[in-house]
Amino acid sequence: MSQVVPPILSVLPTRALVDETFQVQVENLPPGSPVTLHSLHLSEDQHYWEAYGYYFSNYQGTVSVSDDLSFGGTYTGKEPMGLLWSMRPVPGSRKGLRLRKMNVCTPMLINILVYSGHEGFRDQAPLVSVVTERWYMAPGVQRIEIREKGVQGTLFIPPGPGPFPGLLDMWGGGGGLVEYRSALLASRGYAALALNYFSAGERQSAELELKYFETAFNLIKDHPQVMPDRVGLFGLSLGSLVSMYLAAESTAIEPRCCVCISANHTYPHGLTISGVYRELSKNFHLVRVDENNHVIWRDMALAVMSDPSNNLNVGKINCPVMVVNGSDDQNWPSVESAEDIAVRMRAAGKDHLLTRLEYPDAGHLIEPPFSPHFRATNFIESITKEKVIMLWGGQSKPHADAQEDSWRKIQSFLQLHMYSSPGPRAKL
Structure with missing residues (x-):
C-alpha cells in the first residue's frame, strides 16, 4: 500500500526585513487540486489579522505564490506579497483597527498555512504551516x-x-x-x-x-x-x-x-x-x-x-x-x-x-x-x-x-x- 506523502511548505527567507520579498511554495500536492494559502498574525494589541488566496496546484503538484494566480480571497492574480499587503482583521473584529509594530526589538510573526479546498478553510485543520519572521530592525542596529x-x-x-x-x-x-x-x-x-x-x-x-x-x-x-x-x-x-x-x-x-x-x-x-x-x-x-x-x-x-x-x-x-x-x-x-x-x-x-x-x-x-x-x-x-x-x-x-x-x-x-x-x- 503506497504511503501518502504530506505536502511541503517553504517560505524563504524565513527571517527577513519587512521591506524584503519572500518566496512561498507548496510541493507534494495532488496535481490540479484546489488549496488555500492563508497568512495569520496576532498583533501586539491581541487582534488577529489575516490574508488568503485561492490556488490550484500545477501538474507537478506545486503552488508558487510568486508565479501562480490567486483566483480569489483577499487578493487575486499574481501577487508574490499578497499574503502580507492584503492583510485585514479577521471577521468579527472591532472596526477601525490599524496594524502597527510597537516593539521593534521583536519580529512580526506571520503564520503561513495551507488548507485543502477553497471554501470553509477556517473550519478545518491545515495541511501544513510555517512561521516566518518579519523585522523592522536588522541585527546590529x-x-x-x-x-x-x-x-x-x-x-x-x-x-x-x-x-x-x-x-x-x-x-x-x-x-x-x-x-x-x-x-x-x-x-x-x-x-x-x-x-x-x-x-x-x-x-x-x-x-x-x-x-x-x-x-x-x-x-x-x-x-x-x-x-x-x-x-x-x-x-x-x-x-x-x-x-x-x-x-x-x-x-x-x-x-x-x-x-x-x-x-x-x-x-x-x-x-x-x-x-x-x-x-x-x-x-x-x-x-x-x-x-x-x-x-x-x-x-x-x-x-x-x-x-x-x-x-x-x-x-x-x-x-x-x-x-x-x-x-x-x-x-x-x-x-x-x-x-x-x-x-x-x-x-x-x-x-x-x-x-x-x-x-x-x-x-x-x-x-x-x-x-x-x-x-x-x-x-x-x-x-x-x-x-x-x-x-x-x-x-x-x-x-x-x-x-x-x-x-x-x-x-x-x-x-x-x-x-x-x-x-x-x-x-x-
Whole structure:
C-alpha cells in the first residue's frame, strides 16, 4: 500500500526585513487540486489579522505564490506579497483597527498555512504551516532612547563603525512616539531619530517650537557616528509639514534633503502646531462623513490651504525635496498641496530641487512596503478630542503598489543625496 506523502511548505527567507520579498511554495500536492494559502498574525494589541488566496496546484503538484494566480480571497492574480499587503482583521473584529509594530526589538510573526479546498478553510485543520519572521530592525542596529535637551525620541544607529547619514523622522497628527520606520531606515544605513513632538507637550510659541526641532536635528548631527553635513528630514502628513517648515524657515540648520509623504505645507505664520489645528477648526463645519460615518477632513484643510498666506514659502527651500502623495487621499488635500509646492518652487527657480511621486487610487497613509492598507482607522480627533474613524482613502491593491514603488524610489533618492557627492542645491 503506497504511503501518502504530506505536502511541503517553504517560505524563504524565513527571517527577513519587512521591506524584503519572500518566496512561498507548496510541493507534494495532488496535481490540479484546489488549496488555500492563508497568512495569520496576532498583533501586539491581541487582534488577529489575516490574508488568503485561492490556488490550484500545477501538474507537478506545486503552488508558487510568486508565479501562480490567486483566483480569489483577499487578493487575486499574481501577487508574490499578497499574503502580507492584503492583510485585514479577521471577521468579527472591532472596526477601525490599524496594524502597527510597537516593539521593534521583536519580529512580526506571520503564520503561513495551507488548507485543502477553497471554501470553509477556517473550519478545518491545515495541511501544513510555517512561521516566518518579519523585522523592522536588522541585527546590529542600536536603539537608544533620547531624553536630552528637552527632546523626546528614539535614535537608531546602523550596524558598523559609521559614520552614517542621519534622518530626523516625524509621523503625523496622531502623536506619540512611532519607531518602526526609523528602525527600518537604520536597517538601510541611516541613523534615524524617531521624534516625539506632537504629544510631547505644547510649546508656548512658534519660536520655542522651532527650537525644539532644531535641537533634535542637531542631536543627530552632533552624534559621533553621524556625518554632520548629511542629515535630512523625513515626514508623513503633519511630519511632512514640519519637514518643509524646517527646510524653508530655519536659519540654524541645513538639511541635506527632505522626504515628504502626503505633502502638507499649510502653516500660517507665527503659529505653533497646536495653533495650526485651531486655525483648521475655524472650518470644522466643512468636515464630512461618508456612508460608513467615517470622518473626512479633506475639505476643511482645503479651505485653509486655499488662502495663499496660510502656506509656507517653500520657494525658500534650498535642498532636494521628494514629495509623495496618493490621488485618493481623503484626509488632506495632498494633491493640491503638491501642485502648489511645485508652482512655488518653480517660481523661485527651485524646480530642479523637487521630485514628485503621485499614485492613482492610493490614500494618505503611505507606509513601508507590504504594510496592510488602512482605508479608515480609529483616531482621536485633534480638534474635538473625540474618538472617530478617520477616512484615509485608497484602494488596497493600488495603495500596496504605491507603498512598494515609493519606498524603492525613496531609497534611491536618499542614496543619491545622502551618500553620493553633494546633490543639487539652489544658489543663495
